[in-house]
Amino acid sequence: MPQHTHAERTLVGRRGVLAGGAAAVLAAAGFRARPAWADGVDAAHPADGSHRLTVMGTTDLHGNVFNWDYFADREFGSATNPDDIGLAKVSSLVDAVREERGRGNTLLIDAGDTIQGTPLAYYYARVEPISKTRVHPMAAAMNAIGYDAAALGNHEFNYGIPLLRTFEEQLDFPLLGANALNARTGRPAFQPYVVKLVRFRGMRPVRVGILGLTNPGIAIWDKANVEGRMTFPGLVEQAKVWVPEMRRAGCDVVIVSAHSGADTSSSYGDTLPWPENASTLVAEQVPGIDAILVGHAHREIPERFVTNKETGAQVVLTEPSYWGRRLSLIELDLRWSARDGWQVVGRGSQVLNSNTVPEDPEIVALLKGDHDDVVTYVNSPIGTSKVAMSASTARYEDTAALDFVNYVQADAVKKALAGSAAADLPVLSIAAPFNKDAQIPAGQVSVRDVAGLYIYDNTLLAVRFTGARLKAYLEQSAAYFKQVSGVGPFAPDDVTNAPTPTAPNGTPDYNYDVVSGLDAPLTYDIDIAKPVGQRITGLSYAGAPVAADQEFALAVNNYRQSGGGNFPGVNTAEVLYNAQVEIRQLLIDWVTAAGEIDPTVFFSRDWQLVSNGTPVIIQP
Known part of the structure; x- marks a missing residue:
């Protein structure tokens, strides 16, 4: 059984330009180099005096590293469902974006539901559970790819809090949940947000705050695992607490990673006072947010603008489908002034298609042993x-x-x-x-x-x-x-x-x-x-x-x-x-x-x- 230690994982390198060049890879994946919101200015030369920040996003990966259907014992996809899946595919897109935009000008985040959903995820939760020496394949892959932060999803709690904490310890980046609270203290049980510094040459670093929000439905769906230990209040309510704090802490940009859909529905009706799918409400009701990476609903939203009711500012929302089918790009143009500091002067988003790229051979090599063990088990x-x-x-x-x-x-x-x-x-x-x-x-x-x-x-x-x-x-x-x-x-x-x-x-x-x-x-x-x-x-x-x-x-x-x-x-x-x-x-x-x-x-x-x-x- 392959076991990846922390030291081994941190030594995994990233390769350079993909075969054929990053520009060709991105074009095949559906990349729009000249978004309408940027007044026709391309990514390499944004508006005069401004700099472009690209935040890549995934969500609802559900234990999919490879483009493999463990139940069918073959590559994923069919004539009626042709989408490829998996982090190994996403990794190739991430490499291309970093090559095109510059590694230092990009961030990579996730909106939750990572460790449940495939036999691969089940195997390392129940058959050969992860431990201090046995690293979860999703942790190993996400560390190797170089994620900057991830929000908690509701399915993170399916195997109990102890296993979730073990997974959290294996990550080289924070697992965020501003509305996952300790039931005894009322304080966040997970880190609520993280601040990443993005440095454009010769400029003061941009302080990018990433706030993680998860789903109130966890209190219902995983009651046996969380009752008396954690509570999960509404996304809007907790965002109103933390976004102002992030701004006071000097965040120039605020990105929300929300495991909550955009359409303001609730599968649990009025059982809870907070809606299940609240991302649009967060954008409308909480000032100070620039963009939201949406998760949970398993939908594809390339770009949606929501107007904040208090400030009139536009918030861009995007959701990259699920299982690694797509990669979202949140694109923000930033301008510096001595009086106002960094300001967002243009924003938009798009999604890239994982079908168009091969699996990253480094991710495949890293986790082939884990994959093979699971294939043997399920067969x-x-x-x-x-x-x-x-x-x-x-x-x-x-x-x-x-x-x-x-x-x-x-x-x-x-x-x-x-x-x-x-x-x-x-x-x-x-x-x-x-x-x-x-x-x-x-x-x-x-x-x-x-x-x-x-x-x-x-x-x-x-x-x-x-x-x-x-x-x-x-x-x-x-x-x-x-x-x-x-x-x-x-x-x-x-x-x-x-x-x-x-x-x-x-x-x-x-x-x-x-x-x-x-x-x-x-x-x-x-x-x-x-x-x-x-x-x-x-x-x-x-x-x-x-x-x-x-x-x-x-x-x-x-x-x-x-x-x-x-x-x-x-x-x-x-x-x-x-x-x-x-x-x-x-x-x-x-x-x-x-x-x-x-x-x-x-x-x-x-x-x-x-x-x-x-x-x-x-x-x-």
Whole structure:
């Protein structure tokens, strides 16, 4: 197992100009050398008397170092999803920007969600956990590339605070979180901001302040890890505290790295008083900010200007998609005067495309051993399957693949409740179609085959749930579907991912749940000709209508139970079981123990989409 010591990491060098020259590399990546905001003046010769600062940004890397799909065991990408991913690609773009702009005129920051999301990240959190001598691959890569700062993301807390602190210690740059507070003292539990000095030749250094803000939803989504230890107030509220302090400390420029989307929505509704996606609000309501690197929402925003309501100043926002697909460039023209010091006289942003560059061979060489270990792990055989199972249609029809997840969850809950006062409760389970590409092959089954069904690091709980709450829960889940007339045929996208007030860009697949029974079928129809809230019909358990006061034990993941998705009733229901067992590992362990997956044990068609009572036809 390769182990990278601190000394080894700091000796990793950066190479010079990429093959073909930096200008050619940047042009292929979509670089605009003459941004409209600069009055037609190019990067090498900004406005008279001014100097250009370039702040590069990444976000939501989610454990992606390489352009590799560990679940498919091949390079990432397909005809329908051609984007390349990973820090090794980003590193090549960073090299080109530094060569073009001058290393001393650039900074590199990140907006969070770094250490969760791939088997690579999981392996070094759970299988071979990082330690003082075993460095996280993301830390090794980001140190080698030369990041200046990173904000905390909500997924940084998924593996607990101790592992996060170990990761933090391995970084050669600060991990920022001005609104991640010590629950006892009310003071920041992480460094709130950092000041970087940028030196233009013959001029006084520019003091660039970078403020890190994370997501209030951490208090809900990772309640088990943070409750009583940390609190997460609103981004606007904490920015109003720290931006003035940064200006008083002499910052000439203030950049915010915010793990919070730009559209002012909240997946948790009014459960918290602070919005989940607040970057636009920060720009509007907090004076003194020049630019915001946006994260969390997994969107691509090349350039967006927001006017501060108090000062009228323009703040530029940019978000570089996710997984290393893009690199944001925040470009600020600065002018010096003896009276006013450094002032921002022009601003803008753009994104560069990682598809257009090769992976940085230094990053590949640095982490190839770690990557190979994970590939070996995920390809390890653990059992067999009698038939192939696919999750490709799980969004809109009952499938064996999703029933398998529900069966394993419900079976674990039933065994855990045996002998308790809740042992006689019928067990139900919820599961979401996390990964449309998940496939369980007929024959030999590996770790990656099973892990592909459950790509998040959620843990299993069980709550006491009534029939009335179950109906309300299913009604919210059914809001995932667009309202239709007629029975089709429809394409899948014609009926799924409906926009809602809390998901204006479309309800994500992970916020649609299928509910199944363990010892008897739970059956229902979803009538998508009806308005939201009136769609669940024929709800029955074991062939009898579900009564409002009927009680069940409902197997749920920690994201749902803590309020993720703002599903009604679940976060206030009595918790019957919570052993902090990861669901993905439950699936792997079940296959390992059983030796064989036989869908006849757990699969039956118990729900369907209908239009005014008639089954809907969907043709992929």
